[in-house]
């Protein structure tokens with residue numbers, strides 16, 4: 001796998017070994033092209049995603065789950081339902097789980113609405129950061145560049161109980177805590193599509209839009225991985241709020 005200059009600079013900066021995703025001994029994973037509707041095939045580094053577990057606000061049962069919802073999640077501009085907290089035992093890894101989970105279906109601002117292709121399971125705190133980015137950065141950028149507003153976001157499922165390299169003792173993915181999302185594209189109200197895989201890096205309005213929102217994401221999330229990061233991200237942005245460095249002040253923006 002190619003070791004990118006940004007990763008090299010980051011590792012030098014924080015004084016850590018190269019992360020596992022750039023280990024020279026690992027085979028380059030096969031990356032399947034994603035359609036905008038594909039909701040289950042996102043890869044982070046060389047993670048191998050497991051199936052998304054079912055989460056229900058009505059029927060979900062877990063002996064370790066509390067009997068009540070976590071404290072009320074308030075995200076005024078988001079459209080979501082709150083679900084019961086859950087740990088990772090049902091998914092075979094006790095480290096997984098979300099204490100304040102929600103199912104985020106979209107967001108709204110001044111009469112306009114946009115939705116995800118399918119509900120996304122996230123922690124309330126991460127959903128707040130995501131909603132702020134979408135409404136305060138992504139929508140205005142689209143408004144500046146396109147004649148039609150964003151109506152659909154294509155994304156991964158958010159929560160996925162998995163570890164990097166798919167190894168039992170591998171580093172826990174931020175997806176396993178509901179603190180990450182993968183976004184592959186957008187659909188505008190007029191039906192036109194903006195695809196990270198097809199439009200990233202192009203000298204087009206769509207390309208400029210994708211560059212602008214990648215830059216704005218780096219001001220809100222601690223990890224932003226896009227097509228310039230490595231081949232596994234050629235089709236989507238991975239966004240998370242994970243901790244990097246001893247004081248959690250380092251950012252990865254690629």
Ligand SMILES: [Zn+2]
Pocket residue numbers: 042043044175180181182238239
């Ligand atoms: Zn991801």
